[in-house]
Amino acid sequence: MATLAFFVLAVLAIVSAVVVITHRNPVISAMALAFNLVSIAGFYLLLQAQFIGLLQILVYAGAIMVLILFVVMLLNLRHEPASHRGGLQRWLAILLTAGLVYVLGRAIWTEHAAFPAAPAGFGTVENVGQALFRENFYPFEVISLLLVAAMVGAVLLAKRRL
């Protein structure tokens, strides 16, 4: 059952990722990306990381995708014009990335290991919260500073005149 769910999710994730990088209409790309993010949330649930799976749907598929779609529609972008750069860069990119997949795939695929039984409470809010606020408290504070900096930066950039 879990194996079947994994393969369905894998096909959905890869197909939607291909749509993201190939479709000319940015709105369709954004919708495909939202689909991809939801299927990755499915992977998280399969890996029993429920809290992160929920965050993925709330933060990524919810907030970030709405932000991206909002900007796409605000700027009224329709179709990307055909490239005037020639096909060389495209084919070189595909070729080199195929090499990357091959190298990564060989390294990954030769590593046989089974998942150990999940420890009690793995992936719950309690478990992640303990790790976040005990061992990683200072990084957590730094990341909040980063968010403030990003917020100020975004306002500064998007404002016409201060």
Add this chain to the structure above:
Amino acid sequence: MALEPRFFLMVSAILFSLGVVGVLTRRGAITILMCVELMLNAGNLAFITFARQAGQQGADGQVYVFFIMTLAAAEAAVGLAIVIALFRLRDTTDVDDVNLLKW
């Protein structure tokens, strides 16, 4: 057939590579941002897979995914602000038309 970590890592590697292809071949700034999100998510998937494999110590891996999500939100906010500023200035979001570091 039981699920193994390598299945998840393989999907993660493929998604990451698709993101790389997107960044290298697309020219719309927003599409490039979306491809970067794709790559960040592939990294997150690998993090969660290793966290699950590590068992008791795996909570740290989930905390890092939490941080990466925050980072992605910040990146999207700043990136989209830059795209809007660019569009206002040049009426385009095509990165090939914006290759001078001045106005």
